[in-house]
Amino acid sequence: MTERKPRCGPLWIAYEYVAMVVGLGFLTLICLLWLPFAMILHPLLPRRWGQPFGRFFIMSAFRLYLAFLTLFCACRVDLSSLDNLRHEGPLIVVANHPSLLDAVLVLSRLPNAVCVMKAELMDNILFGAAARLARYIRNDAAFNLLFNAREELRRGAQLVIFPEGSRTKKFPVDPFLPTAAVIARRTGIPVQTLLITFSSPYLGKGWPLFGKPDLPLEISVRLGRLFPAQKDIVAFTAQLEEYFRRELAPSGASTATNAIAQ
Numbered sequence: 001m002t003e004r005k006p007r008c009g010p011l012w013i014a015y016e017y018v019a020m021v022v023g024l025g026f027l028t029l030i031c032l033l034w035l036p037f038a039m040i041l042h043p044l045l046p047r048r049w050g051q052p053f054g055r056f057f058i059m060s061a062f063r064l065y066l067a068f069l070t071l072f073c074a075c076r077v078d079l080s081s082l083d084n085l086r087h088e089g090p091l092i093v094v095a096n097h098p099s100l101l102d103a104v105l106v107l108s109r110l111p112n113a114v115c116v117m118k119a120e121l122m123d124n125i126l127f128g129a130a131a132r133l134a135r136y137i138r139n140d141a142a143f144n145l146l147f148n149a150r151e152e153l154r155r156g157a158q159l160v161i162f163p164e165g166s167r168t169k170k171f172p173v174d175p176f177l178p179t180a181a182v183i184a185r186r187t188g189i190p191v192q193t194l195l196i197t198f199s200s201p202y203l204g205k206g207w208p209l210f211g212k213p214d215l216p217l218e219i220s221v222r223l224g225r226l227f228p229a230q231k232d233i234v235a236f237t238a239q240l241e242e243y244f245r246r247e248l249a250p251s252g253a254s255t256a257t258n259a260i261a262q
Contacts, residue, residue: 193224
């Protein structure tokens, strides 16, 4: 188990609470400010205009949010590897899911990313309108999910999937759903893996929404292996899961994987 760093006195602890409130508040403010525009633009703009505009705004807003966390909330975020994917064309991007911030991290760097989202988030008043404007994909109807995913990939989008289905409960990863493997088989598009690590379990499964983080919070997303599409869905899903388990296994690094697993 990774040793937690010693607390740095009452002033630092107070700062951690303030940083948590300010950080979450700023993200909420961004969503609230964009909400009325997204609600109006979604039915008014045709897909060819609304979709790229919605995705560009989400990317820009999330990038602004992460810059805010870096400047004011003692977060150190390394997403430089993601920039290598910006011009790679259609990909199925598969990532582990240790935190509520994972989609924010990935979408902040990929201008033509389309996220497969939980249906309840698509219907959420705070996030739903922006997701619908960007034409993200609901996960509650298998046929529609596969059809929409194939169409987005055909248009050159990069499809973002968290195959655990929810934030990780038992680290390093929970059992994978076969969604990515099915889409890869149907489309022939390769699967690009992303490995997300946090220095603490902040905003992981079971973490209180207003529980303070241990700062500084170090976040990293690195490129993993690129897998070609395969015909055997069950075997491919197992191969992806085993790859993530091996790559994210505790190795003495100060990651959320180590911190929560113990």
